[in-house]
Amino acid sequence: MKTIMRLMPGQSVLWLLFFAGVLAAWSMLFAMQASAPDAIGRDWSGAAYLWSLCSGTVADAGYLSAFVMWALMALAMMAPTAFPAFRTYQDLTHAGAANAMSVAVLITGYLMVWLGFSVIAAVLQVQLAGLGFVDAAGRSTSAALNGALLLLAGLYQFSxxxxxxxxxCKSPMTFFMGHWQPGLSGAFRLGLRLGAVCLGCCWALMLLAFVAGTMNLAFMGLAMVLMTLEKLPQIGTKLSAPLGVFLLLAGATVIVLPFATSIQI
Known part of the structure; x- marks a missing residue:
């Protein structure tokens, strides 16, 4: 508590709620995954009920279940990546340009964009599952789809x-000053714009969840770290291109490997 008060003077409650929300999202995702092996024959309550949202085939589970899972992923993975921008906006409170309520509204606007993305991702997942391209764990069963997603993410790194x-994202102060709008409605619109910018950075990497599995916590953690580092000025400049090259090579390998193996046989 004292550490947060020192880092975020005057708004400790807001940031406690922010971090608690992120931690709760990770905890629920962990509970879903941890309950999976014992899913059959259990009374659906507590953590087991959370897993039931994503149990069975995704196509049978329905859009709401898939949306809940993607919404939790968005909160757990994307909110931390935008924390430097939120903190920059919070610094404007010292100059009287914003207050604690406007910071909360800004964060709400940001998350609304990712909730919209979650709707689209959920629909895509259910449709792919219905066609047999995605299994119950949200993992693509098609080498061609895996390769295409990896190549798409790799190419997008250079767009x-x-x-x-x-x-x-690397210059949040410049972003806020260039698009500043006063009041709570202005904060909400700024949050929407910030969310749209963040979505423009990360949507292709987020879709790689279909390659690793949408319930793969290791992928979620690694992707969150990579997307956070990309948004840091000094580190991100050195990371984006190598990451793009790696994704392109991985995509090409995934597509070519089955053909190479069949030729050898």
């Missing part, structure tokens, strides 16, 4: 849109 969005 001008990714670069523009990433530049805004």
């Amino acid at each position: 001008t849109l990714k670069d523009a969005c990433l530049s805004a």
